[in-house]
Amino acid sequence: MTTVKRDTYTPETLLSVAVQVFNERGYDGTSMEHLSKAAGISKSSIYHHVAGKEELLRRAVSRALDGLFGILDEEHAREGRAVERLEYVVRRMVEVLTAELPYVTLLLRVRGNTDTERWALERRRDFDHQVAELLKAAAAEGDVRPDVEVRLATRLVFGMINSLVEWYRPDGRGMGEREVAEAVVQLVFGGLRKEL
Amino acid sequence: MTTVKRDTYTPETLLSVAVQVFNERGYDGTSMEHLSKAAGISKSSIYHHVAGKEELLRRAVSRALDGLFGILDEEHAREGRAVERLEYVVRRMVEVLTAELPYVTLLLRVRGNTDTERWALERRRDFDHQVAELLKAAAAEGDVRPDVEVRLATRLVFGMINSLVEWYRPDGRGMGEREVAEAVVQLVFGGLRKEL
DNA sequence: AGAGTAACCGAACGATCGGTCGGGACAAGG
DNA sequence: CCTTGTCCCGACCGATCGTTCGGTTACTCT
Numbered sequence: 001m002t003t004v005k006r007d008t009y010t011p012e013t014l015l016s017v018a019v020q021v022f023n024e025r026g027y028d029g030t031s032m033e034h035l036s037k038a039a040g041i042s043k044s045s046i047y048h049h050v051a052g053k054e055e056l057l058r059r060a061v062s063r064a065l066d067g068l069f070g071i072l073d074e075e076h077a078r079e080g081r082a083v084e085r086l087e088y089v090v091r092r093m094v095e096v097l098t099a100e101l102p103y104v105t106l107l108l109r110v111r112g113n114t115d116t117e118r119w120a121l122e123r124r125r126d127f128d129h130q131v132a133e134l135l136k137a138a139a140a141e142g143d144v145r146p147d148v149e150v151r152l153a154t155r156l157v158f159g160m161i162n163s164l165v166e167w168y169r170p171d172g173r174g175m176g177e178r179e180v181a182e183a184v185v186q187l188v189f190g191g192l193r194k195e196l
Numbered sequence: 197m198t199t200v201k202r203d204t205y206t207p208e209t210l211l212s213v214a215v216q217v218f219n220e221r222g223y224d225g226t227s228m229e230h231l232s233k234a235a236g237i238s239k240s241s242i243y244h245h246v247a248g249k250e251e252l253l254r255r256a257v258s259r260a261l262d263g264l265f266g267i268l269d270e271e272h273a274r275e276g277r278a279v280e281r282l283e284y285v286v287r288r289m290v291e292v293l294t295a296e297l298p299y300v301t302l303l304l305r306v307r308g309n310t311d312t313e314r315w316a317l318e319r320r321r322d323f324d325h326q327v328a329e330l331l332k333a334a335a336a337e338g339d340v341r342p343d344v345e346v347r348l349a350t351r352l353v354f355g356m357i358n359s360l361v362e363w364y365r366p367d368g369r370g371m372g373e374r375e376v377a378e379a380v381v382q383l384v385f386g387g388l389r390k391e392l
Numbered sequence: 393a394g395a396g397t398a399a400c401c402g403a404a405c406g407a408t409c410g411g412t413c414g415g416g417a418c419a420a421g422g
Numbered sequence: 423c424c425t426t427g428t429c430c431c432g433a434c435c436g437a438t439c440g441t442t443c444g445g446t447t448a449c450t451c452t
Binding site for chain 1: 220221222224225305307309341343344345348349351352353354355356357358359360362363371376379380382383386
């Protein structure tokens with residue numbers, strides 16, 4: 001079979017090591033020397049698998065962005081009442097954040113110093129904008145409280161969800177992804193829903 | 197008088213320039229060359245005013261931390277029902293974040309690569325913990341919904357508030373600090389308060 | 393006028409940066 | 423046995439890093 005695995009590095013396995021170091025030290029604060037120590041191979045060997053430091057960043061943020069944009073293509077995000085599609089997207093965002101935690105973490109921290117980073121920021125803005133449209137639609141259908149501006153509410157909700165990357169850790173007997181998603185939905189919509 | 201101002205740099209005026217660049221490029225992504233270009237003086241001249249790059253970081257995060265811890269010393273944060281003290285702290289946090297925006301922004305982005313950064317992270321944890329105690333007290337007094345764990349709720353609320361540094365800009369005719377504070381309180385407590 | 397000092401500069405320091413180069417070890421296929 | 427290709431290495435490259443140093447303005451005080 002062609003998929004017999006090796007015990008050597010592939011671009012993917014090397015990426016998982018690199019992303020972990022990037023998240024600990026920051027992308028700019030990580031040198032190729034740091035990566036080689038963490039991976040257990042020499043600095044020059046890294047270039048056998050990937051073109052360079054920036055390609056590692058590009059692969060990482062691409063993976064995160066693919067996960068997020070994938071949500072918007074799912075059936076429950078495209079059909080139904082806006083407020084229910086929004087709740088589905090919020091719940092799935094938490095799931096994707098926790099499932100692809102290191103990659104999304106890196107994505108949320110890029111500053112825009114290189115072309116790759118600026119491209120990532122642009123795609124992020126695209127995603128944010130599409131979710132904002134969903135909230136706008138829910139507001140138009142009268143399903144969310146009218147006393148908080150849609151644009152402002154979107155940013156605050158994104159802030160709450162994205163903050164997961166600052167403290168959520170999948171291992172250990174901490175809290176499960178399902179429990180976190182439920183709490184986020186409770187908090188977000190307990191404040192967003194029009195009072196009955 | 198002794199306070200006659202000069203048109204040359206002081207450690208404080210230089211700091212304001214440096215913090216702005218740090219926030220645009222990231223601390224690790226900013227070189228002394230970048231700072232000298234932004235300040236309009238030579239690289240070596242910077243060392244006439246401050247000891248080095250890390251002192252600029254230390255001054256900046258200290259200012260942010262002083263602002264935050266100052267909140268907890270205020271009268272409304274120390275006396276009264278826990279849920280009301282909490283609401284006051286949340287409102288004041290938004291005010292401090294907007295007033296000291298660049299400094300708090302920098303504080304919230306340190307990764308822990310140097311002693312200064314690790315010290316900043318430790319003091320941040322202190323502050324977070326004290327606010328968490330406030331929420332815990334409000335829960336004990338029965339003023340917040342019991343179906344979301346206190347520790348989890350604290351982190352999510354902090355995430356929402358701290359996300360201000362990602363998009364709030366004081367200039368222009370955007371939205372005022374008062375309006376933002378009100379929206380945050382509405383969203384946070386509209387979800388936190390026990391339903392009537 | 394002269395002394396003192398704050399503010400600034402260009403040039404250079406050793407260290408480290410991301411990346412290149414030529415080659416060695418080793419397994420597979422003939 | 424010999425080739426081929428994968429995987430890896432130490433040594434090195436020019437560039438840039440944060441920082442230092444010797445020296446030059448320009449203003450203040452006496």
